[in-house]
Amino acid sequence: MVTLDCSLLDPTTWLVGGVLSLSALWWLSTRRPSGLPPGPGLALPVIGHLHLLSSDLRAAFRTWRRQYGDVFSLYMGGRLVVVLNGLPVIKEALVKMADVFSNRPHMFIMVRITNLKGLVSSSGALWKEQRKTALEILRDFGMGKNVLAEKIQEEVTHYIRAVEDHHGAPVDLSTLTQISVSNNICSIIFGKRFDYDDPTFIGYMRMLEENMKAIGASAIINYMPILEHLPGDLFKVKLVVSRAMKFYDFVRQQISEHRKDRSQHTEKTDFIHAYLTQGEQLAQSNVENTLDNENLQNSISDLFVAGTETTSTAIRWTLLFFLHYPKVQDKCFQEISDVIGSGRAPSMQDRPKLQYLEATIMEVLRRADIVPTAVPHGLAHDVMFRGYVIPKDAIVLPYLDSVLNDPEVWGDPDNFRPERFMGPDGKVTKPEEFIPFGIGRRVCLGESLARMELFLYLATLIQRFRFLPPGQEPLPSLEGIMGFTISPAPFKVRAIPRY
Numbered sequence: 001m002v003t004l005d006c007s008l009l010d011p012t013t014w015l016v017g018g019v020l021s022l023s024a025l026w027w028l029s030t031r032r033p034s035g036l037p038p039g040p041g042l043a044l045p046v047i048g049h050l051h052l053l054s055s056d057l058r059a060a061f062r063t064w065r066r067q068y069g070d071v072f073s074l075y076m077g078g079r080l081v082v083v084l085n086g087l088p089v090i091k092e093a094l095v096k097m098a099d100v101f102s103n104r105p106h107m108f109i110m111v112r113i114t115n116l117k118g119l120v121s122s123s124g125a126l127w128k129e130q131r132k133t134a135l136e137i138l139r140d141f142g143m144g145k146n147v148l149a150e151k152i153q154e155e156v157t158h159y160i161r162a163v164e165d166h167h168g169a170p171v172d173l174s175t176l177t178q179i180s181v182s183n184n185i186c187s188i189i190f191g192k193r194f195d196y197d198d199p200t201f202i203g204y205m206r207m208l209e210e211n212m213k214a215i216g217a218s219a220i221i222n223y224m225p226i227l228e229h230l231p232g233d234l235f236k237v238k239l240v241v242s243r244a245m246k247f248y249d250f251v252r253q254q255i256s257e258h259r260k261d262r263s264q265h266t267e268k269t270d271f272i273h274a275y276l277t278q279g280e281q282l283a284q285s286n287v288e289n290t291l292d293n294e295n296l297q298n299s300i301s302d303l304f305v306a307g308t309e310t311t312s313t314a315i316r317w318t319l320l321f322f323l324h325y326p327k328v329q330d331k332c333f334q335e336i337s338d339v340i341g342s343g344r345a346p347s348m349q350d351r352p353k354l355q356y357l358e359a360t361i362m363e364v365l366r367r368a369d370i371v372p373t374a375v376p377h378g379l380a381h382d383v384m385f386r387g388y389v390i391p392k393d394a395i396v397l398p399y400l401d402s403v404l405n406d407p408e409v410w411g412d413p414d415n416f417r418p419e420r421f422m423g424p425d426g427k428v429t430k431p432e433e434f435i436p437f438g439i440g441r442r443v444c445l446g447e448s449l450a451r452m453e454l455f456l457y458l459a460t461l462i463q464r465f466r467f468l469p470p471g472q473e474p475l476p477s478l479e480g481i482m483g484f485t486i487s488p489a490p491f492k493v494r495a496i497p498r499y
């Protein structure tokens, strides 16, 4: 006679059995099937290889590239991540096989915040239409042309006055720089700038800054969405999403104010009016399109976020490099003195003559490596790449750091040496490996705006001030903190007026 073993009904046994079965399931799902790119050993249940990573991915990625080659893979939670290293591999994927590699992956936080609409997190036909529309509008507003340069110069004048107000006392210029840089994008998208002491605007800027920092801690939810169901908000996901929603409220308010005075505004005075006009024209001609409110709201937020944090971080990096490498600062100042003197502000017409400054800006973008993993890419379908199988739902990271800081390419990548970008004729040379804005179809949409801003802000700052450390204490580290971007840890400088 068969008897039922009562231990099977014991809750502890059920629990242990349950945990073991779940672990087995996870193990099976995170076991690297044959054909995938190689990578670090067996993935652990639930966490995959996350235990091997710190918040700063750079050290682990460099080691794995050495061990496994230019295409390696790992599991972050249950999600397969494929890391592309070195220019030939990144170029082959993003340029040669652009039809396959130009999507964005479905990532939990992105889906929650953006619904995969707008510019940065959309894919396929929707993304193509949003990107084309945004680029056309930005070009109309003079991205890369003099009209926009004059607007930026006006903003720089306000910024310089605000720096002067500190009278050479030690100051952390982060918030001021962020607000000023974001004003350039605000002029384009909203048609107005905000005063540096506008409490509402400062509030939004702080909120976005906090989100940039918190997004590192929340990123784990992208790989283990199950954690969302834990009580409380351990990974700050709810906080990050609710801050993003508050920012959307602000953007929506700006859009509805624009909608209210549409009757008076048929001309394209700013991005919102231009986008609305384009949408109306397409609708009148019965052309199906994606130019709706949600895409407008998201595209504006994308331009604002992508255009503020990156460029202001690059300006702060430059000041920090100047503290560590005062001779570079002196050389930039000398060049500006020779070419412009002190009687007028630098303009875009001076750019071809300020070759050392140009090389310095390139060296900042290379060495600071502000967006090291680019924005994650996704795939249009399963693909065979360099002999490996990469499934459609993998996250692909074009690891820009592997190019920008590769010893094989630059020899001494850790040194800050603008001369590496100067040819024997004293003119700037741009090696193919200089890719801080990414490459391929999803290359940074704001590159020419960013280059124009960096030139005008830095040329004017260097002309007007000498940047010195606050005192005798050791200089702030050049290590950088990894969040959405790699940014310098907070630091103070003294901006001593030159004249």
Ligand code: HEM
Binding pocket: 119, 120, 121, 131, 302, 303, 306, 307, 308, 310, 311, 314, 370, 371, 374, 375, 376, 398, 436, 437, 438, 439, 441, 442, 443, 444, 445, 446, 447, 449, 450
């Ligand atoms: C120093 C400044 C900047 C750096 C280093 C930078 C870098 C990057 C990088 C690496 C990407 C990802 C490319 C990829 O996914 O393969 C990107 C995307 C993007 N950037 Fe920038 N960026 C900067 C400034 C700006 C500015 C000023 C704007 C705004 C006008 C902007 C708007 C965007 C947008 C909208 C995307 C997404 C493009 C798409 O998905 O199609 N960026 N940027």
